[in-house]
Amino acid sequence: MAVFTPVSDGEAEAFLSDYDLGDLVALHPIAEGVENTNYRLETVGARHVLTLFEARTDAGSLPFCLGLTDHLAARGYPAPRPVRRRDGGWVGTLNGRPAAVIEWLGGAWLRDPSASEVEAAGAMLARLHLAAADFPVPRENPVGPDAWRTLADRCATVATGEDHAILDEVEAILARLDPWAEDLLTGPIHADYFPDNVLFANGAVSGVIDFYFGCTGVLAYDLAVALSAWGFDGAGRPIPGAVEAFRRGYESVRPLTPAESAALPRLGQAAAVRFTLTRLHDRIFHDPTKLVTPKDPAAFLRRAAWWAEA
Numbered sequence: 001m002a003v004f005t006p007v008s009d010g011e012a013e014a015f016l017s018d019y020d021l022g023d024l025v026a027l028h029p030i031a032e033g034v035e036n037t038n039y040r041l042e043t044v045g046a047r048h049v050l051t052l053f054e055a056r057t058d059a060g061s062l063p064f065c066l067g068l069t070d071h072l073a074a075r076g077y078p079a080p081r082p083v084r085r086r087d088g089g090w091v092g093t094l095n096g097r098p099a100a101v102i103e104w105l106g107g108a109w110l111r112d113p114s115a116s117e118v119e120a121a122g123a124m125l126a127r128l129h130l131a132a133a134d135f136p137v138p139r140e141n142p143v144g145p146d147a148w149r150t151l152a153d154r155c156a157t158v159a160t161g162e163d164h165a166i167l168d169e170v171e172a173i174l175a176r177l178d179p180w181a182e183d184l185l186t187g188p189i190h191a192d193y194f195p196d197n198v199l200f201a202n203g204a205v206s207g208v209i210d211f212y213f214g215c216t217g218v219l220a221y222d223l224a225v226a227l228s229a230w231g232f233d234g235a236g237r238p239i240p241g242a243v244e245a246f247r248r249g250y251e252s253v254r255p256l257t258p259a260e261s262a263a264l265p266r267l268g269q270a271a272a273v274r275f276t277l278t279r280l281h282d283r284i285f286h287d288p289t290k291l292v293t294p295k296d297p298a299a300f301l302r303r304a305a306w307w308a309e310a
């Protein structure tokens with residue numbers, strides 16, 4: 001469960017006084033996610049998400065993250081619109097954290113999507129890249145190579161046993177990998193397009209959420225992240241046909257250039273390093289008083305070996 005910063009009904013009511021959303025009916029902690037605090041916010045006749053932004057989502061990134069979802073939604077893409085406060089802004093402060101109210105999107109994420117659902121998710125990522133292309137705000141990747149170095153160094157100060165072995169493997173990959181070796185098409189990317197961020201209803205994508213790692217980046221890297229997320233099971237084993245199905249869906253909307261295709265194996269290894277390091281860091285420095293379940297870094301690192309052979 002991801003609640004890092006608890007919110008009482010009274011605190012939510014006071015926060016809501018800056019919106020035209022009516023009175024609070026109920027506030028429920030949301031039992032998913034690992035980055036930010038999320039509550040389901042019920043007001044009279046409406047449902048929204050109340051998000052308090054935690055350490056990896058600094059306030060300076062919100063004009064990009066919320067602006068991008070607003071931009072996409074305005075183009076008919078199923079991203080959640082942030083709700084404007086009476087002062088015209090999107091972001092207030094709640095219990096010391098930047099906080100926003102976001103449109104609630106129906107549907108649910110799929111733990112075991114079919115090949116056609118994986119293909120639909122791939123097509124929706126390509127649609128995101130096309131619809132976001134003219135979004136003018138830039139944001140550097142908050143979990144790019146500089147952050148990998150910081151995360152690895154911080155973990156190395158205390159890692160033992162399995163954690164240390166994971167770090168050694170990551171360092172070996174970093175020593176031989178130059179993921180951004182050539183110029184590839186860039187633009188706004190989601191950068192965390194995992195199954196738990198894609199909602200489905202009746203076999204079709206009904207929502208794409210959680211743009212808080214969104215940034216300006218290489219489009220094929222975003223695809224490599226998504227293939228690494230959708231193409232493997234919880235233990236890091238490839239799911240037969242899933243990488244192909246996702247890529248087929250993506251390329252049905254935006255065919256890759258030959259250079260992008262050729263770059264995928266090294267971008268996939270970069271994706272494996274990125275998520276292994278954040279998972280390892282969050283497991284090592286996990287605060288047991290916070291309601292969040294750390295994810296398994298080793299399962300993500302297994303993707304690197306697959307990509308190296310691809």
Ligand SMILES: Nc1ncnc2c1ncn2[C@@H]1O[C@H](COP(=O)(O)OP(=O)(O)O)[C@@H](O)[C@H]1O
Nearest residue numbers: 030032033034035036049080103104105209210
């Ligand atoms: N706009 C939304 N509509 C419906 N459910 C949402 C929405 N945003 C978040 N959620 C729910 O909250 C959970 C956690 O949200 P997410 O943004 O992924 O959190 P985190 O940033 O901590 O990873 C999601 O898995 C989903 O169940």
Ligand SMILES: N[C@@H](CCOP(=O)(O)O)C(=O)O
Nearest residue numbers: 033034035192194275279295
């Ligand atoms: N997708 C990342 C962690 C971030 O999770 P989310 O709940 O914000 O989607 C991972 O799997 O390591």
